[in-house]
Amino acid sequence: MTTLLLRSVMKGGLSKHFIKKTTHYSIKLERASIHISSFLYVKGQEIKMPSLSPTMTEGNIVKWLKKEGDTIAAGDVLCEIQTDKAIMSFETEEEGILAKILVPSDAKEIKVGSLIALMVSEGEDWKNVEMPDSNSNEVIASTIEEVDESSQSSGGNTPGTEIRMPSLSPTMSEGTIIKWYKKAGDKVAPGDVLCDIQTDKAVMSFETEEEGILAKILMGDDTKDVKVGDLIGLMVSEGEDWADVQVPGKKKSISSELKKESQTHIDTKPFSGPVTRHSYSGYSPAVRSILELYAIDGTKIQGSGKQGKLLKGDVLYYIAQNNLSIKPPNLVPLPGETPSKTSGSITMVRPPKGTGFTDIPLTPMRMTIAKRLTESKTKIPHAYATVESNIDLLLGLRKQLKYAGISVSVNDFIIKAVAIALKKCPLVNCHYINNQVVLQQTADISVAVATDSGLITPIITNANNKEIDEISSEIKELAGRARKGKLQLHEFQGGSFTISNLGMFNISEFSAIINPPQCGILAIGSGRPVIALNGKPQSIMTATLSYDSRAISESAASDFLETLQDLLQTPASLLLTKQTRKVHVSI
Known part of the structure; x- marks a missing residue:
């Protein structure tokens, strides 16, 4: 029954009535389609809701100025976004084709970092862009969070105003807090410099546009790799008890498991020898790419095309039927590593003492x-x-x-x-x-x-x-x-x-x-x-x-x-x- 269902779906021959009657089989099919979806569609580049002001945590999409299928160049305005301060233009720094708008015009309260659209490179089929898991909004709005029950709000009873890591340059995704110029209990006025932040460009001053009292610093001096939007401090209004400020609980993403399920499974377990690669000449480009990725011998699959020609659907059906996974490429030794002749695995050979390598992280x-x-x-x-x-x-x-x-x-x-x-x-x-x-x-x-x-x-x-x-x-x-x-x-x-x-x-x-x-x-x-x-x-x-x-x-x-x-x-x-x-x- 499972075999019949899979082959029928591949050929588009199932009715809705039949699928309703075989729910338990359709669940298996759904898992199989997740496994092979990357070959049916073009992988898209994500466009997420940007942070267009230091205090912005969410925004409203006022109007899209590009439509699906439009060519996009660096500097183009994709859409107009209403922040907590004003209506601003969202300029992209990438180029390609706008493949899919996931959040339409007039959408409100879209969190910073949420997925709003997909792009593909020029020359790719934008109409067949791979969509996120349509069965859950959590995959599309990837920033939806829930409070970790083991880490509820702590501290006092005074609710504070959140201070989050700002975006101080168009390409900034994370930064390092160099030094705080204010300490807990200090009064803060609009224009005051709270701290120095190292972006991907330079060390810049973070000026607040709010007034009140700095109640708590959650990320101190020399804190590295703080993502844009992360909570770094709390403020309260003048007259409130800043020492009794309430610290929000830590949050965790509820979409991580869903993302794991929706991603193509890649076999990354150690293997005893190199993957056997077969000859893939004579096949169409689509068939050859799948055969190479899964290291499948095409002669073992029965083709359903004219004169027994192997089609893409035949290979996908074979993969789903045998529950195959993507094979990693044969390992290539890095400097200081030696491949084993017997097993094909790679063994790290440490250099002599005093001649070791030093890894210098990129800024x-x-x-x-x-x-x-x-x-x-x-x-x-x-x-x-x-x-x-x-x-x-x-x-x-x-x-x-x-x-x-x-x-x-x-x-x-x-x-x-x-x-x-x-x-x-x-x-x-x-x-x-x-x-x-x-x-x-x-x-x-x-x-x-x-x-x-x-x-x-x-x-x-x-x-x-x-x-x-x-x-x-x-x-x-x-x-x-x-x-x-x-x-x-x-x-x-x-x-x-x-x-x-x-x-x-x-x-x-x-x-x-x-x-x-x-x-x-x-x-x-x-x-x-x-x-x-x-x-x-x-x-x-x-x-x-x-x-x-x-x-x-x-x-x-x-x-x-x-x-x-x-x-x-x-x-x-x-x-x-x-x-x-x-x-x-x-x-």
């Missing part, structure tokens, strides 16, 4: 950098152009300024020159957003600065209108705060163009990866002595432009580099600001 910033640079390099068509400039006059001018008591660096001249070149060549001063080239009105230069946590790019705004010494003092101040993790969000996010200078490390030439949505980055090498055609030595500096070939043409890139070369080789013009030129003309 949130380095993980974010790795993700963004990988996306940039794989999705943006990088093109490159290089120019060499004679910087003898620039070095001489810098030396003269130093004698006059004005200390500036070669990099300060480069920032000014790049900003002026961008204004003269506006086609290079652009962003690529939503498959459109957006020209930038100001020359805001992002300067790569190395910190212990990774690279960060503080911004010199309107650099073309600033004096060289003004640029110098501003970049020193920004770089100093960047190394301490004290930059504000607007001081390192944005910018129209980036400069990465490794000349001080004696790197003569290199190429850099574009920081989207910017379309260009200039890699500066060190000045090096060469012998000119006249037999005299001169200092040459190499600058390599990496540019997005979708937005910037070869001719525009060449014009920019030629303009930059002229400015660097005639540095006296860089000492003039727009205002200085006007005064000179009037005289």
Whole structure:
């Protein structure tokens, strides 16, 4: 009977009446369908309710601005969300196709972190996206919680206002509480800094928008990996007994078991030998992928297609009938490990004492950098152009300024020159957003600065209108705060163009990866002595432009580099600001 039911369902031939009469068999079928669902549908990327303000715990979806099937690019607004403060736009940082909207417009009180939609990559069949378990709302709203009976509310009788870990950057999912500036019993007013929090970008101050008394700190200094939305403290109103505050009980998710049931079972138990892989030539791509995943010999399955051809349904039926599980790939030894020839298992061979490896955990910033640079390099068509400039006059001018008591660096001249070149060549001063080239009105230069946590790019705004010494003092101040993790969000996010200078490390030439949505980055090498055609030595500096070939043409890139070369080789013009030129003309 079970065999008949499974085969009938595979071919879509059961009536609702028959299924009602065989409830106990349909339960078995449901478990089997969970086991094989990943092959029938496309695995979707989850879009969850974001935290759009520091105090937001839930929100209302006012209106979806994208519909199912629409192509989405980084920076697109998916929907409008009403937070506890205002109606804000939810911009995605991913790209793909919006496959399924799970929470419709006008939906209210959606908790932060709840699943609201699914995306798939371009080219995938968005109509066949794999849906969460439709039999339980807990899988869709993954943040539904229940109070653990063993951990009820404790403490006093005064209910407190919850302070939760805020989202201080668009990509922040968790953070580290560095230091609390308030202690229990302190009065708190709107705008007060409660604590410093290290995000995936920098150390930022958490300012409260509420007033009252800080009653209890639940997560103290140096608490790491605190997820956005986690409870970190409690406040009470003025006049209330803060020492008698009630601490909410710890919560646990009720969806964990449901998620375990709904996920495809993968056999991860140790096995005595490597998995036998068969020949899978001659099968269709869909059949071959399933056979390879389960390490099945296709010759053992009877095909139901024309001339006995093996179909996808035949393989799925065979898997369900034999209760098979996915086979893990053959293990590949890591450094310091040796595979056993007899069993195929891997045995860890410890290195000699004193020569062991040290694992250094990645900081949130380095993980974010790795993700963004990988996306940039794989999705943006990088093109490159290089120019060499004679910087003898620039070095001489810098030396003269130093004698006059004005200390500036070669990099300060480069920032000014790049900003002026961008204004003269506006086609290079652009962003690529939503498959459109957006020209930038100001020359805001992002300067790569190395910190212990990774690279960060503080911004010199309107650099073309600033004096060289003004640029110098501003970049020193920004770089100093960047190394301490004290930059504000607007001081390192944005910018129209980036400069990465490794000349001080004696790197003569290199190429850099574009920081989207910017379309260009200039890699500066060190000045090096060469012998000119006249037999005299001169200092040459190499600058390599990496540019997005979708937005910037070869001719525009060449014009920019030629303009930059002229400015660097005639540095006296860089000492003039727009205002200085006007005064000179009037005289």
